[in-house]
């Protein structure tokens with residue numbers, strides 16, 4: 001172990017000690033003052049600062065691209081969910097889960113217009129699912145909590161890829177167990193390609209100038225195993241003090257080109273990030289959750305809550321070294337790590353750089369959905385672990401949408417905790433945030449949006465192509481503990497003429513548990 005990482009270890013231990021001391025102070029305050037719970041909460045999680053204390057001594061791992069073959073006109077992928085172990089710099093191997101490998105998952109790639117078939121075999125000893133986050137597809141293929149894959153069985157969804165080029169991702173979605181399954185390592189990118197994207201002068205050499213940046217925080221027990229505990233007083237979820245990028249702690253990437261395209265995913269359970277480079281350099285945001293923007297947006301920082309993605313182009317100078325960091329976020333909720341300063345990873349540029357130098361001034365057409373086309377508005381109030389005062393019930397349908405309709409969904413954060421909102425099946429656009437036009441970085445296609453207290457977010461979306469009276473889609477907070485505890489609901493998209501009364505639909509109790 002190097003001196004620097006010893007220093008980091010000591011710092012972490014000291015922080016843990018401080019935390020416990022603070023917890024005792026909190027308990028004391030609680031006992032002494034009765035109404036002192038707030039005091040306890042405030043002091044419990046002192047914000048952390050790892051800047052300058054991370055040894056960037058490991059080359060960034062880049063997930064392999066998934067192997068595929070074409071059979072009967074469909075592009076076929078084989079995925080196996082399995083046990084493994086990974087070197088997270090703990091001095092011993094850490095037990096993990098992974099897909100086609102010990103940790104994380106291969107990057108799936110498909111073209112718009114292709115039929116895909118994915119054969120998912122569960123080699124774990126408990127049931128799980130795989131959900132294609134951001135994908136427009138039939139609800140039965142969505143991989144939500146109703147498509148459980150029992151151990152030693154294979155689930156084989158197939159669908160037509162028909163949406164713009166985008167950086168999507170995939171991860172388990174078993175109700176009540178999503179946090180545990182993602183935390184153990186089940187997550188990967190699903191990249192969609194199309195002709196519009198291919199016609200642009202953008203970096204697209206995977207692993208060279210076009211790289212996945214899957215950011216996840218973890219914490220460890222002293223024996224090197226993953227620590228999945230949440231603090232006794234905190235409802236937020238797991239917050240880690242070690243940042244992994246693509247599963248690599250202390251990662252550096254060797255830059256060989258003038259510009260590099262980063263496909264950033266906040267794959268963490270709980271923590272929102274506010275990414276910026278240490279020198280506050282500008283970069284170009286070219287895409288959000290559901291695809292490319294109309295034009296690049298010059299930014300020096302970008303905030304991503306769990307589940308959100310950003311595609312950015314960063315320019316590097318020959319020979320330089322620069323760190324990507326994360327700082328306090330808007331409305332920074334300390335309990336969710338929103339006040340922390342973190343070193344994320346390092347970029348090391350070669351003395352000679354090749355490749356593309358600029359960024360196109362225009363990208364793709366992003367037609368604005370027209371507010372006047374909306375036939376219905378629904379409200380979603382987030383508080384505690386509930387949406388509209390109800391927690392998730394696998395047999396209850398909460399909303400029924402008619403196929404072909406455009407709707408406006410207004411999402412409000414009532415309790416001031418960190419919440420976001422993810423809708424399956426569709427990519428939406430943000431009409432306004434607390435009545436204001438969204439900033440340019442939030443004007444593209446999105447499937448997950450951060451919802452700050454006192455700032456209702458109005459989303460507009462159109463439900464097309466897929467209807468079912470039997471298989472629901474999910475809408476939920478993507479803070480995984482919140483989702484697991486019940487901050488999730490189910491909506492059906494039904495054919496025109498069908499009832500839109502949720503009470504007319506009830507799912508069988510065995511609906512959730514068919515594998516095979």
Ligand SMILES: [Cu+2]
Nearest residue numbers: 419477479482
């Ligand atoms: Cu939440």
